[in-house]
Amino acid sequence: MAKLRAGLIGCGGIANAHARSALATGRMDLVAFCDVEKSRADQFNADYAGGSGKAFVSFDDMFDAVKLDMVYICLPPFAHTNEVEVAADHGVHILIEKPIAINMETANRMVAAVERTGIKAQVGFLSRFGDAASKLRWMIQGGKAGAPGLFIGWFMCNSLHSPWWRDKSKSGGQIVEQIVHTFDLTRYFLGEPVSVSCYHNNVFHADVENFTSEDVSATSILFQNGAVATVAGTDGAIPGQWINAYKVITQGITADFQDANNATLHFTSQPWEKQTSIRSNKDLFLAETVDLLDAIEGDREPMVPIIEGARTLELVLAASRSGEIGAPVKIG
Numbered sequence: 001m002a003k004l005r006a007g008l009i010g011c012g013g014i015a016n017a018h019a020r021s022a023l024a025t026g027r028m029d030l031v032a033f034c035d036v037e038k039s040r041a042d043q044f045n046a047d048y049a050g051g052s053g054k055a056f057v058s059f060d061d062m063f064d065a066v067k068l069d070m071v072y073i074c075l076p077p078f079a080h081t082n083e084v085e086v087a088a089d090h091g092v093h094i095l096i097e098k099p100i101a102i103n104m105e106t107a108n109r110m111v112a113a114v115e116r117t118g119i120k121a122q123v124g125f126l127s128r129f130g131d132a133a134s135k136l137r138w139m140i141q142g143g144k145a146g147a148p149g150l151f152i153g154w155f156m157c158n159s160l161h162s163p164w165w166r167d168k169s170k171s172g173g174q175i176v177e178q179i180v181h182t183f184d185l186t187r188y189f190l191g192e193p194v195s196v197s198c199y200h201n202n203v204f205h206a207d208v209e210n211f212t213s214e215d216v217s218a219t220s221i222l223f224q225n226g227a228v229a230t231v232a233g234t235d236g237a238i239p240g241q242w243i244n245a246y247k248v249i250t251q252g253i254t255a256d257f258q259d260a261n262n263a264t265l266h267f268t269s270q271p272w273e274k275q276t277s278i279r280s281n282k283d284l285f286l287a288e289t290v291d292l293l294d295a296i297e298g299d300r301e302p303m304v305p306i307i308e309g310a311r312t313l314e315l316v317l318a319a320s321r322s323g324e325i326g327a328p329v330k331i332g
């Protein structure tokens with residue numbers, strides 16, 4: 001099969017990881033780069049296309065000028081506008097970073113455009129691709145793990161991040177921008193949420209200029225099936241470490257995740273004690289791109305279709321809102 005022609009919107013930090021994965025597949029060429037700062041698009045063109053691609057400051061111009069098969073959307077949360085709709089109208093498949101937006105109106109327009117045009121759109125919830133996470137999900141789905149009942153997760157880092165990240169009106173705050181990974185896993189394992197209750201605050205960075213994101217949060221979630229989750233997060237923990245760890249308790253398994261690739265599963269419904277360890281160093285960025293390419297080739301849904309990005313966004317927006325109003329928020 002001929003190599004696909006891929007573009008990139010938002011040539012910043014995470015776009016590098018996707019560009020490297022794109023080339024590592026050997027199944028696509030990067031041919032167009034878009035960034036509001038032209039020099040960044042030019043640099044990506046030099047780094048990932050040997051200068052043979054094209055650089056743009058407007059994605060409208062990019063889609064009009066270059067025939068693309070797929071596009072990576074790596075924009076900061078506040079910068080999402082109608083790029084998914086324009087890509088979809090050009091028949092271009094999408095890999096979009098999380099969170100897909102910072103309001104449901106934009107997210108719902110994205111979902112509608114993908115459904116209307118039939119393009120494939122994968123959301124960058126890379127933890128879902130982890131070997132340990134996907135194994136437990138497979139066991140839950142197949143009835144091998146018993147009913148899921150409890151998720152306990154925490155996301156901890158300590159970074160000043162970029163100016164847009166610190167500004168809650170642009171990033172949505174730490175829950176929406178970052179802990180969204182952990183919240184997404186609650187849905188992956190436990191199903192659909194019905195209610196969320198959250199406390200959050202800016203404890204460590206109140207004196208840092210323009211740092212309006214929360215940096216501590218504690219959230220409880222109730223799910224349709226009666227399961228419950230707690231998710232704690234902070235941007236005040238150990239510098240240089242980005243910890244996204246969790247435990248999932250089902251009727252038959254207590255799963256202790258160090259990360260999405262690595263977990264110890266304790267089998268708890270046996271009369272004897274039994275456990276197994278899953279250890280992997282699978283490249284999750286590569287995995288989400290390969291899955292999208294397979295979905296395009298096989299004309300099937302990608303593993304994390306855009307509707308999942310919208311549903312998890314609804315959950316984190318509800319958590320953030322709950323913390324603001326000091327009361328539980330219903331979902332759905």
Ligand SMILES: NC(=O)c1ccc[n+]([C@@H]2O[C@H](COP(=O)([O-])OP(=O)(O)OC[C@H]3O[C@@H](n4cnc5c(N)ncnc54)[C@H](O)[C@@H]3O)[C@@H](O)[C@H]2O)c1
Nearest residue numbers: 010011012013014015035036074075076077079097098099
């Ligand atoms: N999956 C992960 O683990 C992971 C990790 C880091 C970031 N992310 C997500 O990726 C997204 C981007 O984060 P980042 O760290 O790369 O940000 P960044 O600030 O490093 O890069 C964003 C780029 O987008 C450009 N940009 C802004 N508005 C634009 C517009 N309208 N059109 C074109 N370009 C525009 C900026 O100039 C910048 O080059 C965020 O949503 C973030 O949450 C995901």
